Amino acid sequence: MTVRDVVFPAGRQALYEKNRYSPAVRSGGFLFVSGQVGSREDGSPEPDPDAQVRRAFDNLNAVLHAAGCAFEDVVDVTLFIVDPETHFERIWGVAQQYWGAAPYPNATAVGVTWLYGFQFEIKVIARIPGDTPD
Template identity: 75%
Template sequence: MSRDVVVPAGRQALYERNRYSPAIRSNGFLFVSGQVGSLPDGAPHADLEAQVSLAFSNLNAILAAAGCSFSDVVDVTLFMVDPEAIFERVWPVVMSHWGDAPYPTLTGVGVTWLYGFQFEIKVIARLPESSHPPAAE
């Protein structure tokens, strides 16, 4: 089984500092670490709706670096701090990035802490055939 790390342009230092991979390509799938609405320095965007939109922008940058788009996403997990209080504000922003049917599967999780963020999105995408890295010899 091969594992190939995918890092979007301009974010390498952030991932190295935090010691995790933004995404791993393996066996025809892309496993993307949870993405938050972080600014280039890693700090959270102060506005909730902007934070959600920025999380999608960060996610889409990783998907693009792997040769994918959100239409290749098959599974989504959303994490929200205090979802009862923020859901009505978050959901329209999520839907504006969601795309057309068929939709991915979805699991929503309420959490108490996200390192200063209020929203995080984690996905698994199916890699288009053209984006599979060559097998290691």
């Protein structure tokens, strides 16, 4: 059995261990990042919806940074949104502040009914710089 090459962001390893999953795994030149939500350090949801999206991106960026990546290395994005008909435009507006310049990664938005008290979750796959040819 191959041992997973797990990446933990600084200061949050206990939270991931408590919940029994890895924040990200390196494999084949790519970084597969688990869904990131707008959780505070203790795991509780950020109450303000816009701040929750910002915190989700901050949590995502912490995982990417721990692996030597940045959002510019992201090639695939999946967004999970509770009640997207109501929240999509606002979430998309905040997300664009983190998105960066073109060319953009491909993206899929999925409407869901429940995210454990959160309104937004982002899951990505990133190319690890220097590990794979362009």
